[in-house]
Amino acid sequence: MTPAASGARGAVTLDSVVISYAAERVVHGVSLAVAPGEFVCLLGPSGCGKTTTLRAIAGLAPVESGTIAIDGVVANTMPPHLRGIGMVFQDLALFPHMTVYRNIAFGLTLRGVDGAAAQKQIRDMLALLRLDGLENRLPRQLSGGQQQRVALARSLVVNPSVLLLDEPFAALDRKLREEMRREIRQLQRQLGITAVFVTHDQEEALTMADRVVVMNKGVIEQVGTPSEVYEAPANRFVMGFVGFSNVLRTDAPAAGNDIDHCLIAGTLCQLGTRSIGTRSDRATEVAIRPERAWIAGVADDADAINRVPGTVRGVAYEGAMLTFDIVLADGQQVLVREQNAGRSKHSSRMAGECVEIAWYPDDAVRLH
Amino acid sequence: MSAATTRSLLPGLGVSPVLLAIAGCALLVLPQLVVIITSIDPSPAAIFPPKGISFEWYANAFTRPAFREALLLSVIIATVTAAIATTIGTMAAVLVVRHRFVGRRALIAALQLPMLIPEVMLGLGFLILFSNVGMRATLFNIMLAHVVITMPFALRVIIANLQTVSVSIEEAAQVLGAGPITSFVRVTLPVIQSGVVSALIFSFIVSFDNFTVTAFLVTGRGTLPIEIYAYIRTESDPTIAAISTLLIAVSIVGILAIERILGIERLSRVEGTPL
Numbered sequence: 319m320t321p322a323a324s325g326a327r328g329a330v331t332l333d334s335v336v337i338s339y340a341a342e343r344v345v346h347g348v349s350l351a352v353a354p355g356e357f358v359c360l361l362g363p364s365g366c367g368k369t370t371t372l373r374a375i376a377g378l379a380p381v382e383s384g385t386i387a388i389d390g391v392v393a394n395t396m397p398p399h400l401r402g403i404g405m406v407f408q409d410l411a412l413f414p415h416m417t418v419y420r421n422i423a424f425g426l427t428l429r430g431v432d433g434a435a436a437q438k439q440i441r442d443m444l445a446l447l448r449l450d451g452l453e454n455r456l457p458r459q460l461s462g463g464q465q466q467r468v469a470l471a472r473s474l475v476v477n478p479s480v481l482l483l484d485e486p487f488a489a490l491d492r493k494l495r496e497e498m499r500r501e502i503r504q505l506q507r508q509l510g511i512t513a514v515f516v517t518h519d520q521e522e523a524l525t526m527a528d529r530v531v532v533m534n535k536g537v538i539e540q541v542g543t544p545s546e547v548y549e550a551p552a553n554r555f556v557m558g559f560v561g562f563s564n565v566l567r568t569d570a571p572a573a574g575n576d577i578d579h580c581l582i583a584g585t586l587c588q589l590g591t592r593s594i595g596t597r598s599d600r601a602t603e604v605a606i607r608p609e610r611a612w613i614a615g616v617a618d619d620a621d622a623i624n625r626v627p628g629t630v631r632g633v634a635y636e637g638a639m640l641t642f643d644i645v646l647a648d649g650q651q652v653l654v655r656e657q658n659a660g661r662s663k664h665s666s667r668m669a670g671e672c673v674e675i676a677w678y679p680d681d682a683v684r685l686h
Numbered sequence: 687m688s689a690a691t692t693r694s695l696l697p698g699l700g701v702s703p704v705l706l707a708i709a710g711c712a713l714l715v716l717p718q719l720v721v722i723i724t725s726i727d728p729s730p731a732a733i734f735p736p737k738g739i740s741f742e743w744y745a746n747a748f749t750r751p752a753f754r755e756a757l758l759l760s761v762i763i764a765t766v767t768a769a770i771a772t773t774i775g776t777m778a779a780v781l782v783v784r785h786r787f788v789g790r791r792a793l794i795a796a797l798q799l800p801m802l803i804p805e806v807m808l809g810l811g812f813l814i815l816f817s818n819v820g821m822r823a824t825l826f827n828i829m830l831a832h833v834v835i836t837m838p839f840a841l842r843v844i845i846a847n848l849q850t851v852s853v854s855i856e857e858a859a860q861v862l863g864a865g866p867i868t869s870f871v872r873v874t875l876p877v878i879q880s881g882v883v884s885a886l887i888f889s890f891i892v893s894f895d896n897f898t899v900t901a902f903l904v905t906g907r908g909t910l911p912i913e914i915y916a917y918i919r920t921e922s923d924p925t926i927a928a929i930s931t932l933l934i935a936v937s938i939v940g941i942l943a944i945e946r947i948l949g950i951e952r953l954s955r956v957e958g959t960p961l
Contacts, residue, residue, distance in 0.1 A: 340786075378857050398860040399869075405861045411854035415876045424872075425862035476862065 327389060328354040328479040328512030330375060335384035337370050344370045346536040347384065352480075357506055357513045359523035362533035363559065368516045369408075371533070372482050375514060376405050389479060399428075404473030404511075405482040409489075410465055412457035418444075418468050419453035425476035443471045446505070463494050470502070474509065481506070483515045487522070499526055520560045524548060532556050550592075554685055563605040564652045565685065580604070583646035587624040590680035603685040606677055608655035613642065614676035624682070625674045628652060632669050644675055718934055725927035732924045743928040753929065756913035760894050763825070763909060767832040768840075768890040774833070775840030775885055776878075780870070783848045784856075794845075801838040808835065809902035816903070824905045831899050836889035843888060847881025848874075887944060891937075 330352040337345040345367040352358050360368035373379035374386060377398035385392050393401055413421050422443055426436045444450050447467040457465055466486060473481060483502070487495040503526050506513045517523050523530045524544040532539045532547055532555075540552035551557035558565075568580040568587075578589050580602070589604075614625050628644040631651075635658075642654040652675055720734055725743060727736030747753055782794050800808060812831045821827055851874065859869040875882070897911040904912050910929075918926055 376857075376861055378861070397865070398857070399863045399865050401861070402863075403861060405858065407854040407858055409852055409854055411852060411858035413855055413859070413873055413877075415879075424859070424864075428863035428868065472858075472862070 328352075329387075329389050330480055330512065330514065331385075331387040331390075332371070332375075333385045333387075335371070335374060335386060336382045337367070337374055337379055338382050339370075339379075343382075344536055345374070348533075348536075348538055349384075350531060350538065350541065352512055352514060354512055355510045357503065357515065357526060357528045358531060359515045359517060359527035359529070360531050360533055361517055361520060361523040361560070362539075364518055365535075366533040367536040368518075368531075368533050369484055372484055372514060372516045375480070376403060376482055377401050402476075402478055403480045403482060404476065404478035406466075406469045406473055406484065406486045408485045410457075410469040410486065412465060412468055412472070414457055417454050417456055418449060418460070421457065421468055422471050422475050424472065429476060439475055443475045446474075447471045462490050463498065466490065466498055467501075470505070474505075474511070478511070480512045480514065483513065485517055487517075495522075502526070524560070530560075532560060534559070551683070557605050557683070557685070561607060562653070563607055563683075564611070565603050565605050566646075566650055566652065567648075568602050568604055582624075582626050583628075583648040583650060585624075585626045585647075587626065587682075588679040589684060590678075590682055592680065592683065604682045605685055606652070606682045608641065608653040610681035611652065611654045611675050611677040612656055613654060614674040623676045623678055625676050626652075627672065627674050630669055630671045630673055642673075644673065646675075721927050722931045722934065725924050725931045727924050727927075730923040732922055732927065743924045744932075746923075746925045747928045747932070750925075752907075752913050752917075753910070755907055756910040759825075759907065760910040763829055763832060764890045764894040766829055767836055767893040768886045770829075771833050771836040771889040771893075772840045772844075772882060772885045775837050775889075776844050776882060778837075778841050779844035779848050780874070783845055784853065797841055798838045800834050805835070805896075805898035809899040812899065813902040824903065828900055828903050828909070831903060832893040832896060835896060835899060836892045839888045839892055840885035843885040844878060844881045847878045847884075851877050883944065883947070887940075 330350075332348055332350045334347045334349055335345060336343065336347055348367070348371055350358075360371060362368045370379050374381055375388075377393065377396060381394045386394055388401060388403070413424065416424070419440060422440050423436060426432070426439060431439065440453075444453060447470060449464065449467055449471060452460065452464060452468075457468065460468065469486065487498055490498060499522060502513075515523075515526060524547075527544055529541060530544055530547045531541050534555050540547050540556045542550075542552075547556055547560050551560060557563050566582050568582050571579045571581050571586055579586055580589055581587070582604070614623070626646060628646045630642055631645050632643045634641040634643070638658055640656050640658050642656070644652045644654055646652060654675055723736060724732055724734050726739050726741065727733055728738045728740035728742065729736070778797055782790055782797075808831070812827070812834075816822075816827050855873055855877065856869050859873045860866070864872065895911060896909075897915065900909050900912055901915075907913075908916065914926055914929065
């Protein structure tokens with residue numbers, strides 16, 4: 319990305335934005351600042367207000383209160399056709415009666431760009447998105463991935479300050495989806511364009527975004543880099559929505575006022591530095607990611623880790639990974655995810671076997 | 687599948703769905719066949735089956751100025767009616783399909799009301815209304831009445847068509863820089879084109895065929911259905927059968943032509959489904 323390409327264009331600021339449809343309030347005061355050239359993902363379950371927020375940026379959803387500013391200009395009541403942004407819709411919304419070429423030319427024609435200038439820009443865009451040779455096809459004559467790229471080309475050719483993407487990969491199969499993720503991310507960097515991407519797929523958000531905005535029930539739960547929302551979830555919702563976590567009941571240790579230990583299924587466990595600080599003389603919960611726990615072997619360092627005995631109930635074979643379903647002495651379930659290391663120690667674990675689950679204290683997060 | 691479709695409905699009688707379908711088609715087509723065959727009967731009493739072959743009734747139909755003028759009048763009225771009814775119907779359809787407002791359902795019902803009211807009552811109503819307000823322009827009155835009768839047909843067709851078109855293509859056009867009118871003209875209208883053409887045809891036919899309402903409003907020369915009715919009250923020769931045959935022929939050619947145009951159109955209307 320060259321500095322010239324990124325410029326200072328494409329800043330989007332939302333300040334206490336409230337959106338209602340009919341009598342129902344869908345977005346309850348969302349504030350967010352997207353920097354020029356940044357790739358931001360709005361992540362959340364369906365109905366969390368992420369698409370509505372995106373549509374409000376495009377001017378397709380009415381803002382009840384608060385302000386939306388694009389490059390410092392308040393755009394609350396600006397109609398969509400004057401905002402100069404690009405948007406890729408969930409159903410792509412290609413014009414079915416127009417060829418690929420005319421679909422891409424649409425926005426240019428409306429901006430008064432035609433003739434040789436328009437032709438050059440369209441050719442460049444066709445080349446950039448590897449659509450050469452398809453310009454005379456109708457959308458229905460294209461594959462899913464090609465349609466996707468036409469939708470992108472159509473939004474990008476007008477050189478928008480911001481590109482909005484509303485779950486554009488919903489209709490693609492897994493392999494194509496991963497390919498398109500890489501392609502969009504690379505294109506976005508290359509053009510230095512600001513992008514706001516809506517998805518309910520946490521993997522998509524984590525792999526693509528500079529920053530992830532986790533939304534639930536119309537409010538923002540957490541804003542952070544992918545590793546921040548994954549490693550340090552702000553609350554129970556983010557913890558549960560971004561990746562899977564084992565949530566385990568803990569009891570106060572016998573000492574009562576011991577602040578850096580807790581009991582899990584009767585076994586004394588050390589708490590991580592992030593979890594220490596509150597008295598543990600009451601029952602609470604800790605969360606452990608399945609891939610941060612492992613099945614202990616004799617060689618493991620006994621002092622630095624927690625070990626809790628359990629019984630293997632089953633093993634899910636996922637190719638590269640194995641997920642062990644383990645029951646603790648008090649009946650709590652723990653999932654442990656390990657690399658499938660072939661003929662190594664764990665791949666032969668069978669249901670009914672007694673094992674010890676191990677983890678580093680810092681990998682367990684105390685839930686309040 | 688073939689076993690299911692040919693399975694006998696009444697095993698004892700051997701009645702299959704296919705036979706029933708054929709019988710149904712025959713019921714629809716045979717009366718028209720009778721009309722066509724009768725039209726070439728040389729006798730002036732319209733006997734079926736005919737005793738010979740003659741085209742004199744066709745000649746009669748063409749040479750009578752009353753029919754020629756009535757046909758011209760009917761075509762003019764139906765054309766203007768179809769254009770106005772389809773325009774209003776399209777605008778109304780966009781309003782009720784694309785917007786949510788209080789009283790929307792009531793409006794949809796109200797717009798379709800003329801279809802549910804017996805035509806005799808509509809005709810009488812128009813007659814009383816026009817004479818009370820002193821409207822004497824017969825041609826204009828007939829067209830106005832026809833627009834009211836045909837608009838619900840156009841509306842229904844376009845509502846059905848518009849509902850299959852995703853709102854997002856209109857939104858995409860707007861985000862790309864098209865104002866609401868440009869977006870409608872350049873995106874919505876081409877995509878619902880087949881619905882608009884169907885609405886034009888429907889309203890044309892309903893207007894062209896209308897007898898009851900028109901009969902209340904006609905003064906002097908009538909439309910084709912009115913002139914046909916006037917003729918068969920005094921004559922019983924197959925001239926009317928000849929006219930009917932011509933109308934059937936024109937209709938078939940017209941429908942086939944439109945099927946061809948729309949058939950091609952419909953293929954390109956299938957939305958963004960990956961192949």
